[in-house]
Amino acid sequence: MPRPDPERRRPPGQHLTTKWPVLHEGRPLAFDPATWRLRVHGAVERPRELRWDEVLALPQVALVADFHCVTTWSRLDMPFKGVRMTEVAALVGVLPECRFVRMADHQGYDTSVPLEVALDDDVLLALEADGAPLSPEHGGPLRSIIPKRYGWKSCKWLVELEFLREDRLGYWEQRGYSNSADPWREERFG
Numbered sequence: 001m002p003r004p005d006p007e008r009r010r011p012p013g014q015h016l017t018t019k020w021p022v023l024h025e026g027r028p029l030a031f032d033p034a035t036w037r038l039r040v041h042g043a044v045e046r047p048r049e050l051r052w053d054e055v056l057a058l059p060q061v062a063l064v065a066d067f068h069c070v071t072t073w074s075r076l077d078m079p080f081k082g083v084r085m086t087e088v089a090a091l092v093g094v095l096p097e098c099r100f101v102r103m104a105d106h107q108g109y110d111t112s113v114p115l116e117v118a119l120d121d122d123v124l125l126a127l128e129a130d131g132a133p134l135s136p137e138h139g140g141p142l143r144s145i146i147p148k149r150y151g152w153k154s155c156k157w158l159v160e161l162e163f164l165r166e167d168r169l170g171y172w173e174q175r176g177y178s179n180s181a182d183p184w185r186e187e188r189f190g
Helices: 052-057 085-092
Strands: 037-042 048-051 061-068 073-084 100-104 110-114 124-129 143-145 160-164
Touching (some): 048 052
Parallel strands (some): 037 160
Antiparallel strands (some): 037 048, 061 073, 073 124, 100 110, 100 160
């Protein structure tokens, strides 16, 4: 099925780019597959610490998604490959009272989204972008991709998923950024 016209997929206040600019807070993770872990905990039945080989063994999908940065650029039709957030949620058994998912890196950066956003079909724990493993500059080895939100909601260097009963403001949200981060509503700042 053909995708809609690019101009119709460009949120207000955004310009289109064919590159994937590098923007982040902090430093890339020094990745060692032997010691790396993804901690999944909170309002779940079966908390887990997944090793790298266990993440790679989860069912993977390829999808094409748009990526929108709060700094006003959007890149359309980005190819990603990874594990759907729904796979991880099923693995740990999300409790009925869970309402949010918090994602965090190795140095204290974090962000959260409502559970229904996190469980959307296009939300990935991405392993690849543009047909290659994620580079450290783009969040490798693992990052979340949440296409319907500004890019700061797509946490780089992911090492923790916490399923929450109540929301907790993340790094940028505590500094005045919008918690909902919807690019179609230009929800840049709170």
